[in-house]
Amino acid sequence: MFLHLKNILTADEVHSARQLLGDDAPWMDGRTSAGGQALAHKRNEQLAQDSAAARQLRALVLAALHRDALFFSAALPKKIFNPLFNRYSGESNFYGNHVDGAVLHSKATEQWVRSDLSCTLFLADPTEYDGGELLIKEAQGERAIKLPAGDMVLYPSSTVHQVAPVTRGARIASFFWIESMVRSTEQRQLLFGMDMDLLRLRASIGETSPAVVGLTGTYHNLLRMWADT
Numbered sequence: 001m002f003l004h005l006k007n008i009l010t011a012d013e014v015h016s017a018r019q020l021l022g023d024d025a026p027w028m029d030g031r032t033s034a035g036g037q038a039l040a041h042k043r044n045e046q047l048a049q050d051s052a053a054a055r056q057l058r059a060l061v062l063a064a065l066h067r068d069a070l071f072f073s074a075a076l077p078k079k080i081f082n083p084l085f086n087r088y089s090g091e092s093n094f095y096g097n098h099v100d101g102a103v104l105h106s107k108a109t110e111q112w113v114r115s116d117l118s119c120t121l122f123l124a125d126p127t128e129y130d131g132g133e134l135l136i137k138e139a140q141g142e143r144a145i146k147l148p149a150g151d152m153v154l155y156p157s158s159t160v161h162q163v164a165p166v167t168r169g170a171r172i173a174s175f176f177w178i179e180s181m182v183r184s185t186e187q188r189q190l191l192f193g194m195d196m197d198l199l200r201l202r203a204s205i206g207e208t209s210p211a212v213v214g215l216t217g218t219y220h221n222l223l224r225m226w227a228d229t
């Protein structure tokens with residue numbers, strides 16, 4: 001599933017986040033958190049997780065996710081890895097092809113999270129930097145993603161992906177992973193498609209139409225069958 005979620009953060013929230021992510025923020029070499037495979041071809045900076053700025057930013061992003069119904073419907077989140085923050089600029093400007101780890105340990109929450117979905121929440125506008133596309137390999141070729149500040153992409157953690165070198169300015173983003181209540185991508189996609197069609201149906205024939213009530217029941221019964229909480 002690839003999903004572009006618009007305006008996860010408001011313009012004011014992006015502004016607040018960026019104030020906490022300036023040059024004086026506790027940026028660290030991103031390689032300290034990379035596994036062996038990533039070490040050789042990862043050059044970026046990450047915000048120190050134990051900093052006050054990181055705690056404030058995590059709360060900001062998590063609150064934004066919790067109010068977004070589309071995010072909930074698409075991801076059906078069971079666990080959200082504490083949002084992390086990175087910057088690609090200057091000499092630290094790329095992350096070569098890799099697959100995200102399947103199970104990740106969060107120091108902030110002392111929790112293991114299985115990565116079903118990967119998320120990138122863009123915090124810099126595309127006009128602020130050149131390069132820095134998130135490039136995701138697909139059977140049909142490579143998909144290039146570069147979104148407005150405040151927008152987020154959800155994509156399967158199983159994909160090979162990279163961040164292309166930033167050649168001007170700075171790409172600042174939040175990134176994290178979701179363990180979904182519905183592990184199967186196919187089942188999760190069916191549920192999301194059905195939920196979206198139900199929204200359209202409610203808008204056109206009304207909430208209390210017997211068909212809408214029945215299909216809403218079917219949605220919940222499928223979710224009940226497939227969800228693991």
Ligand code: NI
Pocket residue numbers: 098099100161
């Ligand atoms: Ni990755």
